[in-house]
Amino acid sequence: MREVEKSASSPSSVNFSQCSNKACRTGISINADASVQNTTEVRKSAAAVVNAALSDCEGAGNKDHQTQAPYGDSLRVVRKVKAITLTLGHLALSLFTLGLLLGLLSIKILSPSPWILSLFTVLGMGMGLAFSFLYSRNLKIKNNINSVLGTNVGLKGLQHLVGNLPSWLSYSEKERIEWLNTVMEEMWPFLDRGICKMIKEIVTPIINDQLKTLKVPIKNISFKQLTFGEAPFRIESIWASEDGRNGLEMEFGIRWCGDANITLAIELSAGVTETKMCPRIEHISFAASVRVRLSPLINQSPGFGAMLVAFPAAPRYKYTLDCGKLGGTYSAAMIKPIIASITSNIMNSMLVWPQRLVVPIFWDDPLILQKIARLYYRHQGVIKVEVLRAENLVASDLNGYSDPFVQLSTDGQYRPETKVVKKNLNPVWEQSFWLLVQEPKSQNMNISVFDKDLFSMSELIKLNFKDTIGSREVIGRALVSLKEVTAVEPQPVTNWYHLGEGAWGDPGGCGKGCGRVQLRMTYRSFDNILPPEPIGAARGILLARVMKCSELNNSGKPLTIYCQIKCEEHEEYNTALVTAAPGQDHVFTWRNAVEFHDVRFDCNLKINVMERSVLTGDDKLGFIELPVTEIAKARDRNHVSDRDEAGHLAQSFRIEEADYGKIAVILRFVPYF
Structure with a gap:
């Protein structure tokens, strides 16, 4: 049983040690316990007892007490005499x-x-x-x-106790919008057809481009059937932020789990003949946050100049492959790693931040187009990452050790790796890498620590021959925010980062428990690179973007071209195909950008302009060739930032070995420091 009164200074305590009444002289002080203080019965009983005692005290005319008549069930007695507590x-x-x-x-x-x-x-x-x-x-x-x-159950506990809360009740910055889910449910048959059509038109060419880089025995992948069924995507939450006249940014929490009908048509290259497989993707679940930015805000309908769409973090998804009775489990085990690799590459290279999809609305106003250009994927700086060491790594081999190495990435495309340290759980690397930064204030860097194996029996059982020899096993991952480094430019930041087994898109991050890795990072923005630095560097990063080719088509019929970009010993890149009518320019998109890492200062950049012809084969129309030294010495104006930047060249050149034609390029040499 609780004590009757805990403190003499409590507002609901009363002392009657000097009253003439017998009940007052007992010296008992009454106070309701904190856990039952708000109950009506206790308050009424306490009020009745104290009111009776007050009447006796008032009759006695005691001048040492100051009392206040109770109001309803509440009472307050102020006294000068210390209370006597009896428990x-x-x-x-x-x-x-x-x-x-x-x-x-x-x-x-x-x-x-x-x-x-x-x-x-x-x-x-x-x-x-x-x-x-x-x-x-x-x-x-x-x-x-x-x-x-006395337990604070929180929002989830409250939802569990009382069921679903109304949509207008919110306990966080993210709002629930059930009305939008109702609208989407009504519009879903039309949205389903539009989304599926967009996926077929955009994703199919990207999948086939990925097949060329993977070097797998698959000729082509397309969608035989594609529909998401009757269950619409569900918007779990929405968050919005306004940035003055620059734009409106929203973030949607999306979840989907339904009975989709997705069947792939896979053409396998088997010698002279071709074999087709039609696996079905089943049991799909998808959860992600989608960031939408409407910018710039203008005074014309619909009120913004362009729309930016991206995933702030990698989406979480699961699925199974059903190859049918004839295909069997082994066919699914062979195809699934390829499909998983293609899906991951598409997500990371297209829509996971800092990658984005920009849909322009206005094309006529030059001022609006300049603001829209800032929304596109573009490099703003470079970060030097020194991988120093790791400690307490998890043993992955039977001998109780691991053969660890580290992989880094800021954009999901360029992934440099350290050397492999044999049989060590506390390896030391002390290697430096330079990675490009696109969004200094909101970008993350992915750190992956792998264990190197010469041979993997598990991948061989799955018929995954690509990863059987020279396979790797994940030891741990870490997601590092670059904001702490970019905020103190150009000061270096040295920290330890914990490694976990979680995925990049997990709500709590990658977690801990798999050791930790030490990095030293230094950031430099392009604006702060001084003119002497690109000239004095022995190596660096070379960026090349083809903007347009003009005065090429005088044949009287449409002309389809693409550009080959080479930098001596580095891998050759091809831009996308562009078709233009006679008298029109071949304009390339912002995605036709190429980056060469660890480029020597004395090498040359060469761009070939190629004509695509199905009947006679591709034909070379001409080329331009520039030394890297000329690019490093340039200091042209960046039309996006509207500043003159060192190592930046934006010019048009006459195409050599061609009777006519010009090519406009934007080139940049980023020095290592």
Whole structure:
């Protein structure tokens, strides 16, 4: 049982130690317990007792008390005399002392025999133990009840207790919009057809481009059937932020789990003949956050100049492949790693931030187009990452060690790797890498630590021959925010980062428990690179973007071209195909950008302009060739940032070996520091 009063200064306590009334002279101070203070019954009972006592005190005319009449069930008594606290423990102790004194007195008066004294002693001890057990049990039950009643269950616990909360009730910055889900449910048949059509038109060419880089025995992948069924995408939450006249940014939490009908048509290259497979993708679940930015805000309908769409983090998705009775489990095991690799590459290279999809609305106003250009994927700086060491890594091999190496990435495309340290759980690398940064204030860097294996039996069983030899196993991952480094430019930042087994898109991040890795990072923005630096560097990063080719088509029929971009020993890149009518320019998109890492200062850049012809084969129309030294010495104006930047060249050149034609390019040499 609780004590009657905890503090003499409590607003609901009353002291009547100097009242003439008998009830007042007891000196008992009444105070409701904190756990039951708000219950109506206790408040009414306390008010009744105190009101009766107050009337006696007022009759006595005690001048040492200052009282205030109760209002309703509440009362407040201010007093000058310190209250006397009487608890159940005090009463029990008093009764025990009184019983002990009476027992000793009875022994002295009655003089009982020893066996009667022993009997009553045993009975008294038994009753005492029984009452002690009941008291402790009752106290434990009350403590448990109080702990449960005092628990803060949070939003999820509240939802579990009372069910779904109304859409207008929110406890966070992200709002729930059930009305939008209702609208989407009504519009879903039309949205389903539009989304599926867009996926077929955009994703199919990208999949086939990925097949060329993977070097797998698959000629082509297309969609035989594609529909997401009757279950619409569900918007779980929305968050919005306005940035003055620059734009409006929203973030949607999207979840989908339904009975989709997705069947792939896969053409396998098997010698002279071709084999087709039609696996079905089943049991799909998808959850992601989608960032939408409407910018710039203008005074014309619909109120913004372009729309930017991106995933702030990698989406979380699951699926299974069903190759049918003839295909079997081995066919699914062989195809699934390829499909998983293509899906991951598409997500990371297209839509996971800083990658984005920009849909322009206005094309006529040059001022609006300049603001829209800032929304596109573009490099703004470079970060130097020194991979120093790691410690307490998880053992992946049977010998109790690992052969670890580190992979870094800021954009999901360029992934440099350290050397492999054999049989070590605390490796030291001390290697430096330079990575491009597109969004200094909101970008993350992915760190992956792998264990290198010469041969993988598990991949061989899956018929995944690509990863059988020279396979790798993930030891741990870490997601590092670049904001802490870019905010102190150009000062270096050295930190330890914990490694976990979680995925990039997990709500809590990659987690901990797999060791940690130490990095030293230094950031430099393009604006702060001084003119002497690109000239004095021995190596660096070469960026090339073809903007347009003009005055090429005088044949009187449409002309389809693409550009080959080479930088000596580095891999050759091809731009996308562009078709233009006679008299029109071949304009390339912002995605036709190429980057060459670890380029020597004395090498040359060559761009070939190629004509695509199905009948006669591709034909070379002409080329331009520029030394890297000329690019490093340039200091042209960047039309996006509207500044002159060192190592930046934006010009048009006459195409050599061609009778006519010009090519406009934007080139940049980023020095290593």
